[in-house]
Amino acid sequence: MRIVVSLLLVLSIGLNVSAGQKVYDFNSRCEQAYDAIMQLRINEGKALLEEEKKDNPDNLIPYFLDDYADFFPLFFNEDPAEYANKRGSRSFRLDKMDEGPEDSPYYLYTQAVIKFHWALIKVKFNEKWDATWEVRKAYMMLKDNQRKFPNFVPNRLLLGSMQTVFGTIPDGYKWITNILGMKGSIKEGMNNVNAFIDSNAPEARLLREESYYYYCYLTLFVVNKPEDTWTFLQRKQLDTKNNYLFALMVANLALNNQKAATGIKVLQERNEGSEYADIQYYNYVYGLLKLTRLDTDAHVYLERFINNFKGKFYLKECLQRLSWFYYMEGNQTAANKYRQMIFNKGGLETDADKQALKEAESGKWPNPFLLKVRLLSDGGYFNEALKLILTKKSTDFTDISEKLEYAYRLGRIYDETGQDDKAIQMYDATVKVGANRPEYYAARASLQMGYIYEKRNDKAKAMQCYQQCMTMKGHDYKNSLDARAKAGIQRVSGS
Template sequence: MKVLAEVRRGLRAGALRAALLLLPLCVCAAQEPDSNNEQRTTNNETASDQLSPAARRAYTELLKLRTGTAQALARTELRQQPGSPGALLVAEGAGFAELVISQDASRYQTIIDQQDAALAALDAQPRTALRDYVRGEIRLHQAVAQVMFGHELQGAWSLRQAYLQVQQNARRWPGYLPTVKTLGLCEFLIGSVPEGYRWFLNLLGLPGNTEAGLQHLRTAAQRPHDFQPEAQILVALIRQTYYGADEEAAALVARLSREQPDNLLFSYLGMSVQKKLHHADQALAYYRNQPTGPTYVPVAYLHHMAADLLLYQGQYTASERANQQFLSEYRGVHYRKDAWFKLYLAYWLSGDAAQAERSRQQISKGGDTTVEEDRYAQRFVDDRVPLSRPLTRARLQIDGGYYRPALATLDEFRATGATPLRDRLEEPYRRARAYHGLQRLDSARLYYGRCITASGTAPYYFAPQSALQLGYICQEAGQKAQAKAYFQQALSYGKHEYKTSTDAKAKVALASLK
């Protein structure tokens, strides 16, 4: 079921990972209740269409990733009001959050059973907009869990059921903004699946539409309701990932973090957004200032992100410690190959050849290749092509936003007749990325073009990424015809390490040009 594998990759890929792994599992962003918002009704909602004050407090704890506290509050609410939709959503969401964050497969069946029990409890409740919304959310969570943990046929059916439920909710409760939010998320994510797999999703009755999805999300983000901040975050992250609206996402997450410094999810999002922006210093500041304590669910992936950021800065020993902590705490199979590859880089660049070789050998011994980073690490082992120190250091510096030092490092690279083709293609691509980061767009265009011309049909990501970036440059300059040609060119390349994410971004960009 290759299409479900693509959906699974999409659930794990790129900067949108923060939204997909964390936001849907705690489908809320409610603020602390006060005397005004407890009495609020909007869009002709009744009190039964909103979270109760107790459920809102539980949601606040869940959003902060204090899952134990959230579950305790939800259980208290359920004892007092059996079948409370908001409390059922918190109780289910807390377990789902822990499953998705820990990636602990031993907990999978327990969570699925809890979701089934929550759905059965909801079926016994009177129909309200909130009750139907919660049913749709839990079905969507179940689909995500099944696809993530490899139960792809079950996941496909659950995804179809969830989407049909959300569509039915939108018809039955028109204008109910929480449902508009979820409808928009489903439409956008399904619409961004590569064209080669559209037939399968159409067969399931899952017609995605990125533009319609984004518009629904914007509607839910612009008007007040219990879940408005979640919709705002989703819009910001989607626009950053697919439309280059970087500062918009950074500003929103910075504001949320200031308002709730004890919110671990917001620290995660701030770190992820700043890492995507190539602001290593700012991303590490979120990491170092994250709230800690026994009430928070452990998020091992934070240490893996920190290891990358420290590697960008050349702090090799600190990067090694962070990735070793990630590997010791993490229970999943994803990002393990990438962690061992980054350990290899840290040891190799610091001159410890023996530890570097031990790390290289570990890459093939465990983990999975669903995630693009893991596929890249495994390909490094399989291809047996030695890395260039200047190119590797320059790549890391560029990823951290250290563009001028990267250009100086690239000047150390000297191609000879024995230089592998991959290195000869990477050098102009890295120069283009550095110049692009410095907003020297004429130089960036020149080197992206050189990379594309020299690449031909070579099976590396440098040419398709160059075409994608040229498309963005032309789009920003208002050159729509040229942008369209470059985005189509990015889609035209065959298999390469980052084809899934590159194709998804190019597809969304093309849709935005219409």
């Protein structure tokens, strides 16, 4: 009997050794690969991962990081052929992660991240229902992982980001997230994100730079604290020269926060070495930034994007901006050419793309004077915009939509230059005249007034303005403005 037991023991040990124990080993080489991929030096990162697979075939982390390497090009470039080629990798990697030990916090976490990546990718390829279920599965996995491993801080980063975004969903659509079991709260979500950023846990230090990406976008677009966003960026001193992803992030934040000069500087100073991935989104952002400064070469980058981008997001908006460029240049033939292309290119997933198509269908062109004021203001060139707009008065415009835009633009410039009382006066006039019109000016004016009153801690008036914004129907940018107003309501109510 002792001989039999001894033989079984030896065989058992032999089987365990030959089968190998799968592990989630985020070792130094994997860290180097992760850092390279997060800087968009993707080929360098993938080469390191292949070395790790050969040397440590039981380590599952290289397969997890492969998903990051595929995610960024698919998300930014939206190449259908590349998507068709890579989409099978999702199931393969999930199966690989499932081979790991279930008593590791990385077991559920890695699967949740992969599902989250592919949810975002599927949105870009108009697979919205699949994307919704991917998000739900990722969310449930993270909730389960948080329960099992409450001290594993990466849970809090991704879970908190989801909770924050879910918290902005309008009440009319809450039933969807309730059915799916995805409940959100801006306050709870950002508490989780901040807990990760403030943590000194090894995993927090490892994923620190990724967390900056989540934090900045959430703080600017959801929490609506642009000052906090830029203070954070200045404090962290991100390496936008050598980290291409950070450069794109800061440039995009600058584009959406009227800081074009900052965005242009970052993109001009970045390292343009061949080791970085070819991301067409760069041309889109750079072109739009330069257009707000009325640069004469803005069209070069916008045309590069149109000619090389293989996806659908942003195309109609980019074509609209190209048509504007040539329209302001006095080249109506080129302006008409790019406007016509709006009907056949791109999708309608973003509010900006929808608005571009709506303008093209109207057959009307913007007032060239107000268009220049708008672009300068959008770029944060407020002194130039104010000087230009004050050369005219509302009575100089005969069309009601132009009078409305004049009041709104002047209000925005006053707002951005700290002249709040004058801004409220112009915003109020915009709302009174334009609340039932198809232009977005009244809704945005109401939103901006909400921001001013919230800043003054006048919660009642802020709430009234946010609710008023959401009640306006049928205007451009309806979805995005409603989401911002909803976020404002949540902040004011403390939920």
